[in-house]
Amino acid sequence: MIRTIAARRLLRGDNVVEYPLVSIEDGCIRSIESLDPASHHTAPATHRFPDATLVPSYFDIHIHGCAGHDVMEATPQALQIIGEFLSTRGVGAYLPTTVTSPRDETLRALSGLATEIQKARNNPSTRATPLGVHLEGPFLSHRKRGVHTDGLLQAPSIDLFDRFWQAAEGQIRLMTIAPELPCASELIAHATSLGVRCSMGHSDAMVCEAEAGFLAGARSATHTFNAMRALDHREPGIAAYVLDKQELFAEIICDGIHVDPLMVRLFFKAKGASRTMLVTDGMSATGMPNGTYMLGGMQVEVLDGRCTSHGTLAGSVLTLDRGVQNFMEFTGATLPIAVAAASRNPSQMMGIADAWGTLEEARVANITVLSPSAQVVQTFLAGEPAIS
Template sequence: MTTNNSPRAVTAKALITPDGVISQPLILLNEGRIESLTTTAAHTALEGTLHLPETTLSSGFLDVHVHGAGGRDVMEGATDAIGTVAQVLAAHGTTRFLATTVTAGVDEILRALDTIATSIEAGPASQLAATPIGIHLEGPFLSHNKRGVHAPEKLQQPVIDLYDRFAEAARGHIHLMTIAPELPGALELIQYVSSKGVRVSLGHSDAVATEARAGIAAGAVSATHTFNAMRGLTQREPGMLGVVLDADKLYAELICDGIHTTPEAVRLWLRMKGLEHAILVTDGMAATGMPDGDYLLGDMLAHVENGVAMHDGALAGSVLTMDRAVANVQTFTGIDLPSAVRLASRNPAAMLGLPSASEWADFNLFDDAGRRTGTILRGQMLPT
């Protein structure tokens, strides 16, 4: 997805990396990939260099929990829907993502997984589109009591044979699965899925603390949209939430939109999980990047008004974009830009067992005030 007009190198004021901030970086490119990293002081200027002297660069964002955008949903069973989603995400700084399913009929899920797998194997839909790197299976192995908007009649008990049908349809591209650990058969499925290299996230769960701890012991490594759709904390029963916040090595997603979580909740989450295990997600649905109105989330119709998506009295995903989440977490908690970027790039990659950044030259651009001003995708600047 590169052209002959792609720059041979990029220079900037600074580059945010997982290990710190590099001043005056010189990033050498080869066909849209990062070939090497040095500094302008250590290298002479190259012809065809993109100079960004007032810009701080960071890795592109990785969203491990997103259902749709641009009026389209990944459950549609249409590759052009995934392409539209990918293009909207890229416009807001997300360069890699897990296409996230919702609870539906088994045949609907199988059809969606097959289509998503086809899109993953085909690569980015265009030079303007983020890369779908895998699938997040959110549902159908969820609690009836904490189902959110997931259709109650379509929830399933955790069964290895059913998961294997999903995995076969997805052709090895399921990277993350959300499950309620208190369900009969859940611990066996967590162990089985983890043994296959798939990450497991605890969520949509009414688990008490002992059940949540058992899920972690079985292999779960993360929690799905912390605070939302999980049993809360009391002084004598910590519940799922208490265990999620207290478990040192457990990653924890958060929807940092001021709607799903208040600033106080965001600060508590970050204080408890720290900069190592906190993960920003959007839980974005089809209305992301669109005006208020009615939009699909799977086969459910959600009404969006003033940026809040609702279905049958419950929050139905969000219209949050990752650049907004990164800005919000700075406003709500006071952390700096490198720390906020870490929550949207390094940490989700680490949770999935992936390198901190893509091999591709995918960067976000920030001005001196910390505002995102653009994106470089596979070595080319996206139009703004």
């Protein structure tokens, strides 16, 4: 069965297609046509969005949970509810992100996540798809640990990482690591050899130590500015290194709480349109009322959008669609640039840009429909509407 989607515009890479008509067959994009206004108005369409823009579905590479569930639960129910919620916010794919926990708890969670990731790969659905694990911890700085439990942090260890890798059945796709720690460069090189992308974060690194991490293979930075050595004009530190190193991709949490809008603008001027990645660092409280929630094994108090544990910021309740809107508001970026920061750029960093992040013929029809104000109207995953 062929279904068609008509809209006002479609973002195709760096180009805007006016009056698009998208044909979908067997879950893939069969064709993208640009019609004249009169033909577009009369063309038969299964789904019609007269004022909307079709964009690639979003890809959140750093998220701990939402809708009352934490990815560390690693159960079918938790992943189902998380995926369903994310799809309503325009997200087509995500990396369930761990938090530093007791070793056995981490191994259990990685095993459970691996099972659910394999299921999702074999059975596409109208839920956001977990594409792999983002391992955040335990190889983090004690000085810049954020809310990660100090006593559970570990020195970088290839042996320990390999235990995690085996438990996850090779599904670890991204790892946050502090590059200044002993043996960090060796672990970065080892993980990179396995196809894992390494991201520098939760770090007190000086410039030379960040450079060592990059030379070992790190290609990204985790929630830039947060849990990092602060900018200083005599010892610039890792944050300045991230801004200056053009080859590095860099995450930013664009909720107006984690990073002031002025710093978001400076970040964007430094990283540019091709290296900026919007993430949420969302936790189980996302989409839920004020209250007490869990982040891994830690209790987090959530009040009016701010998540804290013993006074320290602990993740967010940001959704990626709101992050896109905020980014445009804070920086003046256009919709194509903001959308790329939530879709194409993370896909490129992760090495999966041949399958995710752009709308092209023969690709799976993972499409988010945005109103003129960039609110999510509908999400199509493998050509099927996710929002009833």
